[in-house]
Amino acid sequence: MSKNLSIVNKDLKEERDKINFNVEEFTNWFYGGAEKVKEKKYIENYFLSDKDLNLELDTSYLSYKDKYEEAVRRSIVVYKKLYKLHNEMGGTHEDFVKIMENLRFTMGAINPEGNPFVLHFSMFALTIMNMTNDEQKAEWLPRIFNCNILGTYAQTELGHGTYIQRLETTATYDPKTKEFTLNSPTLTSYKWWPGNLGHTVDHAIVMAQLYSQGKCHGIQPFIVQLRDSETHKPLPGIDIGDIGNKVGFQTVNNGFLGFKNVKVPYKNMLMKNSKLLEDGTFIKPKNAKLNYGTMVIIRVHMIIDAACRIAKATTIALRYSLVRRQSPINPNEIEPKIIEHITQQNKIFPGIAKAVVFKCMADYLTKLHLSITQEGNTGNLARMPELHALSCCLKAVCTNEDAKTVEVCRLSCGGHGFLRSAGLDDVYRNSTAAQTYEGENTVMLLQAARFLIKSFNEARNGGSLTEGVKYLFDFIGRNGKREIFDNSINGILRAIQAAAAGRTYIAWKHIEDDKRHNSIEVATNLAGVHLTKAAELHGYVCLLQVGIEEIEKIIRNVSPALGLVFKNILELFAVDLILNKIGDVIQHVDISNEDIEKLEKQMETLFKFFRTSAIGVVDGFDFSDPIIDSTLGSYDGNVYENLINAARKSPLNQEDVNRTFHLYIKPFMKSNL
Ligand SMILES: CCCCCCCC(=O)SCCNC(=O)CCNC(=O)[C@H](O)C(C)(C)COP(=O)(O)OP(=O)(O)OC[C@H]1O[C@@H](n2cnc3c(N)ncnc32)[C@H](O)[C@@H]1OP(=O)(O)O
Numbered sequence: 001m002s003k004n005l006s007i008v009n010k011d012l013k014e015e016r017d018k019i020n021f022n023v024e025e026f027t028n029w030f031y032g033g034a035e036k037v038k039e040k041k042y043i044e045n046y047f048l049s050d051k052d053l054n055l056e057l058d059t060s061y062l063s064y065k066d067k068y069e070e071a072v073r074r075s076i077v078v079y080k081k082l083y084k085l086h087n088e089m090g091g092t093h094e095d096f097v098k099i100m101e102n103l104r105f106t107m108g109a110i111n112p113e114g115n116p117f118v119l120h121f122s123m124f125a126l127t128i129m130n131m132t133n134d135e136q137k138a139e140w141l142p143r144i145f146n147c148n149i150l151g152t153y154a155q156t157e158l159g160h161g162t163y164i165q166r167l168e169t170t171a172t173y174d175p176k177t178k179e180f181t182l183n184s185p186t187l188t189s190y191k192w193w194p195g196n197l198g199h200t201v202d203h204a205i206v207m208a209q210l211y212s213q214g215k216c217h218g219i220q221p222f223i224v225q226l227r228d229s230e231t232h233k234p235l236p237g238i239d240i241g242d243i244g245n246k247v248g249f250q251t252v253n254n255g256f257l258g259f260k261n262v263k264v265p266y267k268n269m270l271m272k273n274s275k276l277l278e279d280g281t282f283i284k285p286k287n288a289k290l291n292y293g294t295m296v297i298i299r300v301h302m303i304i305d306a307a308c309r310i311a312k313a314t315t316i317a318l319r320y321s322l323v324r325r326q327s328p329i330n331p332n333e334i335e336p337k338i339i340e341h342i343t344q345q346n347k348i349f350p351g352i353a354k355a356v357v358f359k360c361m362a363d364y365l366t367k368l369h370l371s372i373t374q375e376g377n378t379g380n381l382a383r384m385p386e387l388h389a390l391s392c393c394l395k396a397v398c399t400n401e402d403a404k405t406v407e408v409c410r411l412s413c414g415g416h417g418f419l420r421s422a423g424l425d426d427v428y429r430n431s432t433a434a435q436t437y438e439g440e441n442t443v444m445l446l447q448a449a450r451f452l453i454k455s456f457n458e459a460r461n462g463g464s465l466t467e468g469v470k471y472l473f474d475f476i477g478r479n480g481k482r483e484i485f486d487n488s489i490n491g492i493l494r495a496i497q498a499a500a501a502g503r504t505y506i507a508w509k510h511i512e513d514d515k516r517h518n519s520i521e522v523a524t525n526l527a528g529v530h531l532t533k534a535a536e537l538h539g540y541v542c543l544l545q546v547g548i549e550e551i552e553k554i555i556r557n558v559s560p561a562l563g564l565v566f567k568n569i570l571e572l573f574a575v576d577l578i579l580n581k582i583g584d585v586i587q588h589v590d591i592s593n594e595d596i597e598k599l600e601k602q603m604e605t606l607f608k609f610f611r612t613s614a615i616g617v618v619d620g621f622d623f624s625d626p627i628i629d630s631t632l633g634s635y636d637g638n639v640y641e642n643l644i645n646a647a648r649k650s651p652l653n654q655e656d657v658n659r660t661f662h663l664y665i666k667p668f669m670k671s672n673l
C-alpha cells in the first residue's frame with residue numbers, strides 16, 4: 001500500500017491498530033496474488049512518478065478545449081512509456097495485457113474525466129482481434145498495436161443506439177470496382193457518441209447495413225479510414241466532429257460522423273463471421289449475433305469496473321467517517337466519529353460487501369466468457385445465449401448498484417462530499433455513464449428476461465435448464481406453495497430465488513393472458529415492468545449464488561482471521577439484499593414479521609462485527625493516494641488540511657481582489673440603483 005509520509009490522523013491510526021486480520025492477505029486476494037500486487041504497484045509507480053505528466057495541474061479548472069488537449073498530451077506521455085515498459089518486460093502479448101490491466105486505475109488518476117484513446121485499446125482492437133479473418137489480422141493488428149493508426153467503434157447513430165438492427169448507415173457493394181460505398185442517407189443515420197471519434201482517431205470500425213446484389217444483409221462491421229494520415233484532415237465525404245459538453249466523460253472526445261459516397265475497399269469488411277464473396281454473394285454467419293461479440297466482452301469487463309468504483313467510493317466514505325466527528329450520541333460525551341451513527345454504517349458497510357461480491361462475480365464471469373469463447377472457436381455456439389443473458393443482466397444490476405452506492409457514499413460525506421476535491425464526482429459520472437453505454441440498462445434487463453421466460457417455458461415442459469436458472473424447477477415443483485423461509489445464507493438464497501422465480505411466473509402469466517388479445521410482442525411489452533423486475537431479481541440470485549460459492553472457496557484458502565471477515569462480508573451482502581427486496585420476498589416466501597425483525601437485528605450484529613474490520617478491508621483495496629485522488633479519502637486521513645490546501649489552489653484565490661469588483665460590483669454598489 002502506498003502511504004504518504006505525513007503523520008496519520010490519530011483517530012484513523014487508532015482504527016488501524018484494532019484491525020484483527022492481515023490486510024496484505026486481503027489485498028493479495030483482491031488482485032489475484034502477491035505477484036500481481038507487486039506488478040500493480042510497480043506499474044502504477046512507473047507511470048505516476050513521471051514528472052512530464054504534470055499531475056500537479058488540477059485539470060478540473062480548465063476549459064473544455066484545454067481539458068481535452070491536456071488529456072491527449074498526458075495520454076501520449078503514458079503510451080510512450082507503456083511501449084518502453086513493454087519492451088523492458090519482454091515484449092509478449094501477455095506483458096502488454098498485464099500493463100493495460102493495471103493502467104485501468106492509473107489512467108483514471110491521470111485523466112480523471114476520461115481517456116481520449118480508450119476505444120483504440122478496447123473496442124477497436126478487440127473487434128479486429130475477434131471479427132477478422134487471418135489475412136485481415138495480419139494487415140491490421142501490427143498497425144493497431146504500434147499505434148500507426150488509431151481507431152474507435154462507431155455503431156450508435158443519432159436515431160438508434162439500442163435497436164441496432166435499424167441502423168441507417170449503408171455500405172453498398174459494387175463487384176465491378178470491388179468497393180463499398182458508405183452513405184449516411186438521413187440526419188438520424190449520423191454516427192453519434194463513439195468515444196475518441198471527434199478529433200482523436202483516424203480510423204473506425206463502422207457498423208453499416210450491407211447492400212449487395214440489390215438486397216440488404218443486415219449490419220456488418222467495416223474498417224474505415226476517416227482522416228488523412230499526415231494532415232489529420234477529414235477525408236473527402238467525411239463529416240466529423242465532437243458532440244459537445246456532456247454530464248461526464250469530458251475528455252473522451254465522443255464524436256459524430258456522416259458519410260457521403262465514401263469508398264471502402266472490399267478487404268475492409270470484417271469477414272470472420274459473415275462473408276461476402278468478391279462477386280457480391282453473401283454468406284450468412286452461423287449465428288447472426290456473432291457480430292455483437294465485442295459488446296459482450298465489454299459488458300463482462302464492466303462488472304470489475306463497477307466493483308472497483310464502489311471500492312474507491314467506499315474507501316473515501318469510510319476513511320472520512322472515521323476522522324469526522326459530529327453530533328454526540330450521548331449528550332454528555334464528546335462528539336463521536338460519525339461512523340458511530342448506525343445509519344452511517346448502514347450507508348457504507350453494505351457497499352463494501354458489494355465491492356467484494358461483485359469482484360467474485362467478475363472473476364466467475366471472466367472464466368465463463370473464456371470457456372464459452374473457446375467452445376465458440378470450435379464451432380459450438382450453444383451457450384452463447386446463456387452468456388448474452390447473464391452478461392446483460394449483470395451489466396445492468398451491477399452498474400445500477402454502482403451508481404446508487406457511489407451516490408450514497410457522496411451523501412455520507414455531507415457537504416464536503418459535494419466538493420470536487422472529495423473525488424466522488426468523477427466516480428459517480430463514470431458509474432452513471434456505465435448505466436447507459438454498452439446497452440441501456442432497462443434494455444439489458446429485458447434481454448435477460450427473454451432468456452428467463454424461455455427457461456420458464458422449458459421448465460414447465462419438463463425440458464432441461466442451464467445451471468443458473470435451475471431454481472425455476474423448484475418454483476414449479478412447489479406447485480403454488482410458498483417457499484418456507486429459514487434464516488441461513490442458503491435460506492436467504494432460496495428466498496431470493498423464490499422471489500425471482502415468482503416474478504418470472506407473474507411476467508409469464510401476464511404475457512400468456514395478454515396473448516389472447518394481442519400479439520406476443522405486444523403482450524411482452526405490456527409485461528415489461530414485471531420482466532425487468534424478474535431479471536433484476538435473477539441478477540441478485542446470480543450474485544448471491546456465486547458469492548456463496550466463491551467465498552466458501554476463499555475461506556478454505558485464507559487464514560482463519562481473514563476467513564471470518566469474508567464470512568461477515570457475505571452475510572452483510574445477503575441480509576442487506578433480502579431486506580431491500582423484502583416486498584418481492586413476502587409475495588412468494590412464507591416469512592413472518594418475527595423473521596424480518598430477526599434479519600434486522602442480524603444486520604445490527606453484523607455491523608458491530610464489521611466495525612473493526614471495515615478499515616482493513618478498504619485499506620486492502622489498496623488504492624494509493626494519487627489513484628484515490630481525494631481530500632477526504634487519503635491514507636493519512638488529514639482531511640481538514642487537505643481541504644484547505646485544495647481550496648487555496650482555486651484559481652480565484654490566486655489574487656486578493658478579482659477584476660469583476662472594479663468592473664461590475666463596485667459601480668453597481670455605488671450606483672444607488
Ligand atoms: C471501454 C470503455 C468505453 C466503452 C464505451 C461504450 C461503447 C458503446 O456503448 S458501444 C455501443 C453499445 N451498444 C449497445 O450495447 C446496443 C444495445 N443493443 C443490443 O445489443 C441489441 O440491439 C439488442 C441485444 C438489445 C437486441 O438485438 P436484436 O438484434 O434486435 O435482437 P432481438 O431481435 O431482440 O433478439 C434477441 C435475440 O438475439 C439474441 N442475442 C442478442 N444479442 C446477442 C449476443 N450478443 N449474443 C448472443 N445472442 C444474442 C438473444 O439471446 C435473443 O435470442 P432469442 O430470440 O432466441 O430470444
Ligand SMILES: Cc1cc2nc3c(=O)[nH]c(=O)nc-3n(C[C@H](O)[C@H](O)[C@H](O)COP(=O)(O)OP(=O)(O)OC[C@H]3O[C@@H](n4cnc5c(N)ncnc54)[C@H](O)[C@@H]3O)c2cc1C
Pocket residue numbers: 119153154155156159160161162163192193194195249254433436437438439440442443446
Ligand atoms: C458515455 C457514453 C459513451 C458511449 N460510447 C459509445 C461508443 O464508443 N460507440 C458507440 O457506438 N456508442 C456509444 N455510446 C452509445 C450507447 O451505447 C447508447 O447510447 C446506448 O446503447 C443506449 O442507446 P440509446 O442512446 O439509443 O437509448 P434509447 O434506446 O433511445 O433509450 C431511451 C429510453 O428508451 C428506452 N427503450 C429503448 N428501447 C427499448 C425497448 N426495446 N424496451 C424498453 N425500453 C426501451 C430505454 O430504456 C431508455 O429509457 C455511448 C453512450 C454514452 C452515454
